[in-house]
Amino acid sequence: MFIFITSIVFFMPIPNGSADTPGDSITILFTHDMHDNLLPFEVEREQGKMTVGGYARLSSAIQEQRSKDPDAIVVDAGDFSMGTLFQTVFTSHGPSLTMLGQMGYDATTFGNHEFDFRADGLAESLLAAKDSGVRLPGIVMSNMEFPKDEDGKIAADVQALKEAVDAYGVKDYIVLERKGVKIGIFGLMGEEAAGNAPMSGVTFRDAVENAKSTVAALKEKEGVDLVIALSHSGTATDPSKSEDERLAKSVSGIDVIISGHSHTTLMEPIIVGDTVIVSAGEYGENLGILNISQDSKANWAVNQYQLRKIDESLPADPVIAVTIEDYKQTIQEEYLNRFGMEFDEVLAVSSFDFTPFTELGVEQREEPIGNLIGDAFIHTIRELEGSAYEPIAAAVVPYGNIRDSFSKGPITVADVFKVYSLGVGSDGSSGYPLLDIYLTGKELKTVAEVDASITPIMNEVQLYIAGLSYTFNTNRFLFNKVTDIQLQSFDGTKEEIDDEKLYRVVGGLYSVQMLPYVNEKSFGILSVVPKNEDGSPVTDFEDRIIYMNEQQEVKEWYAIANYFKSFEKMDDVAKVPAYYEHAKDRKIVEHDANILAVLTKPNGIILTAYAVLLTFVGLLALLIAVLLKKRKRKLGKVSV
Structure with missing residues (x-):
């Protein structure tokens, strides 16, 4: 939980406090x-x-x-x-x-x-x-x-x-x-x-x-x-x-x-x-x-x-100051050298500010920094796998895992780590590793519905999902807010989702492990079961960790840093593309209270709810009819 209360800082003089009696300050x-x-x-x-x-x-x-x-x-x-x-x-x-x-x-x-x-x-x-x-x-x-x-x-x-x-x-x-x-x-x-x-x-x-x-x-x-x-x-x-x-x-x-x-x-x-x-x-x-x-x-x-x-x-x-510099050198030798990166290394330069951290997650909306992080996951895995790369349909980035933002100017390795610093891997070293799982098309749609429906209840679970484009209306019924969803490639090309097909999905260890909790958070109405390539449920998420080599896990922060380095260079310095200055229709949020907008395009969940409601109304009407009929008979006998 993070609460930011900002105002102008004021200063008051502090007394010297040199007395030695219990009554002193x-x-x-x-x-x-x-x-x-x-x-x-x-x-x-x-x-x-x-x-x-x-x-x-x-x-x-x-x-x-x-x-x-x-x-x-x-x-x-x-x-x-x-x-x-x-x-x-x-x-x-x-x-x-x-x-x-x-x-x-x-x-x-x-x-x-x-x-x-x-x-x-x-x-x-x-x-x-x-x-x-x-x-x-x-x-x-x-x-x-x-x-x-x-x-x-x-x-x-x-x-x-x-x-x-x-x-x-x-x-x-x-x-x-x-x-x-x-x-x-x-x-x-x-x-x-x-x-x-x-x-x-x-x-x-x-x-x-x-x-x-x-x-x-x-x-x-x-x-x-x-x-x-x-x-x-x-x-x-x-x-x-x-x-x-x-x-x-x-x-x-x-x-x-x-x-x-x-x-x-x-x-x-x-x-x-x-x-x-x-x-x-x-x-x-x-x-x-x-x-x-x-x-x-x-x-x-x-x-x-x-x-x-x-x-x-x-x-x-x-x-x-000297102690801090000593620690920086220790970090370089014991941690960063294995990734081939340096503490203060400038990875890229941005000509614009991303949304400030204090404003992230305040609203349900697409965020360029979420897009960049998801794209970074996909890019780094594609680069590592080379000709053996199996297409990734979606990369999941929870808002709650983003710990800072990027500002206009140079972006260093230290900056990237601060933005995505959480966790520890199975190797015992700092930073959550990336892993892949498989979800059906229907479950991919469910993940989008989780973002749309559960975020107002638990803001930290708001999701940014690279690879999808979905629209939802905040005024629609719970678990029936998404009105349109498709796969969307980096260039904006869209493709229909096959409910039965298995799609490869990537995310950090913590993020992916949390997906099964959708069941609990939705009161059993929604379900997401991470799977292996053959469709069998994942029983040990650490088996799905992606490695740079036989020993080194691909850390989330490293994937982001590596992506920055891949951008086109100008004067030997990578430049953050203007592509990430604005949203890309990956998450389209509507606030339409029109009755048609609220009730049309019901999903299976809401159709079931409608059926239950209609059944209840029908039974209630039948009960009322029976009671009225009995009352009429009773009144008829009285009048005779």
Whole structure:
């Protein structure tokens, strides 16, 4: 879940805070949802494009604030990893944690993306960070459990994580003391976030109930004066989905909630009772600064709140800058060399901006970036297979897997990876691999209907499908929205779909594995069964992975990077074709409320529904007729 609340950042001065009595103010510096953005990045704001973020500048901002208040604490609310090329050495070097340690963070918690490499991947990362020898932040996570099977045993990978957690020293909470104030800090994983880590191997207790017992322990056992929750749960404009507001309402005794997961930028704190909820936005674009002190009732009140923009006004911390460069070299040697690509290599230049990431998925519509990614999958597989290439009918690209967008100007390997960075392959290395499956023509049509019907319910499942052209009307009945669909080649040529024929379809490991869940999400009305060439159901999706050679999987990001390199060159630099500046009638969305537009062209599903409805109406009419007939007879007898 991603929520973006934008406004003009305002700044307030932070007091120096040098006294040493319990009544003095406490400064909390905070971040969340950093997603391995160690380097500065470009964003589009009202004042135009600007370069923000980067750990070298962030470190300077932290030092700047600690020069004003040496007792300030620095915390992070999770999802510190996954999102850039730095994640490729997550298991071998644990760069996220080591960098937080070097910048002086006191504590962090796990977000759902820390489990992207599953339990054993996180275990390796924790141990790698511990072995680095640098000062590390404390990790707090109070509602994580290691489940046992029927025989009372823990799975091997989960056991490895449990041992790594113990070795690192992950705790339910930690207690710090600043200016004579005892501060309890605990971590939580929210319900929605936990649901986004389905392969973690661990389970998470109810956040509210767990928080109640943890706060009680901090207050009664540890005698803390201030309770801070690092909550990877998030806030939302819809109160029913705003988990951290619900947490504050349900649990007394939490003084401050650092709210992560929803990527929210709160220009002012949310105050729920005696609890202060704050969020600083994503990717380290801002350093959150909260200064609080106790009022006459011993409740913690906000003195000042600031989001310090991490921009060019800040110098780069030279030590952090050198460490980042060292990591870049490690990534080159351990990961990128196998793909024949370089970290900052310019793949192509674009003369236009693609839709900004903050606008992607807001509407049901075709997106050029979705077209480009799908075309890249098809192109790279065709190139690899050469004369043995078997035509691909469609490439599936879920909106939820796109993590950034492309801007006008040079596009590098690092840029491409950031756009499509999710997952890990069966080879244990970063990035989901491409695979192929087969679907019948009828199932291809079903995939389009899934996009049309389920997207309004679950926006993250919106699809961009290269190889198809389909039209749907948002005002039609659920699961009957698609009114026209055909195969469409790159040049726009269209071909009718044979319902019984098997068609080759490609996508990433995660995307294709999710197709069978169509059954569940459509309440059993729709069905998609991925198949092998012979029509038999796929039982192990990893058997369908496509390889560059005997060992190297074709990663999704690599296919995109490879496609950029294939574009026609001008002055020895590939140029992104103007073809991708606009939509290509691959997904045509109509909003026609005319009764004919709504009811004509019913599919088999709706015809069945109509038949059931007509049967019901017929039976109802028959029942009414029988009752009227009986009534007439009764009235006739009375009149006689």
